[in-house]
Amino acid sequence: MRNLCRLLIALAAVAAVAVAVAFYGLIQHGVSARDEPTTAEAFVARRLRHLAVPRAGREAANPVPSGPEVLARARAHFADHCASCHGNDGRGRTKMGQGLYPKAPDMTSPETQNLSDGEILHIIENGVRLTGMPAWGEAGSHDLTESWELVHFIRHLPKLTPEELAQMESLNPKSRKEFDEEEQIRRFLAGEDVKPSAGSESHDH
């Protein structure tokens, strides 16, 4: 009994020191979404994400047959809805994707490609809590065709061609300013007069 008490006190002391060190680190460094998750944090998060998908969902097979038309539709869908964070190539190297905590993953890597079709579908439909990944599924909607098509496209990401990437760029969402700028560049390169006041130099974030 006495030994148990000593052990508990020692454990409590170790826990108190760990909390104090963590608190000191927090005070010194603050909290930033620019940090990389620790290995332990990433491991636990991946396990929890795995457990968050019901077994039946994990084992679900893609009912939509793949083909050029399906991939073309999914490519356009991905460029419009997903590329802002994931990038057209799915590698997550975008301003938004890199600013998230955790950062948008490289979906061409084994961490994503080794997920089952059902797991990828569940993530698209339900999102991932405490990350930047939203749930794209709508309550009451049972039509999963578009999401299953996206699963095919995610499988295709490691084999994307430069032509596909160029086509996706033209399908990415644009602000009015970006649209006007593109039009101005098109007119300028076509030999039309463009007013300097409209901006001969512009910058993008």
Add this chain to the structure above:
Amino acid sequence: MRSKLVGMTLLTVVALAGSALAHEGHEHKVMGKVVAIDEKSIQVEDLDGKKVTGVLSAETKYLREEAPAARADVKVGERVVIVVVQEREIQKVKEVLLGAGAPEGAEHKH
């Protein structure tokens, strides 16, 4: 109180000026005519008459009406749009966009 206010204003001005000048990693598009081009750099005179020099590299992409092109296709006097990324003191050229064809009288310089 007054000196604090002046100090804070100065700090704000310095911080804003710093961020405005640096733009590290941000893309800039410069529209204008090619003044000079060689293996290492391209100089463009923009629509306001300002000369901008960008550093060319193996990663620089050349596109003529969205089709792949090469540095040798860029002629002095031709209209271009260069996409540059500020990396410390240098402006690295990411893309050189060209129009349908070079204007008459434009030089071909290697």
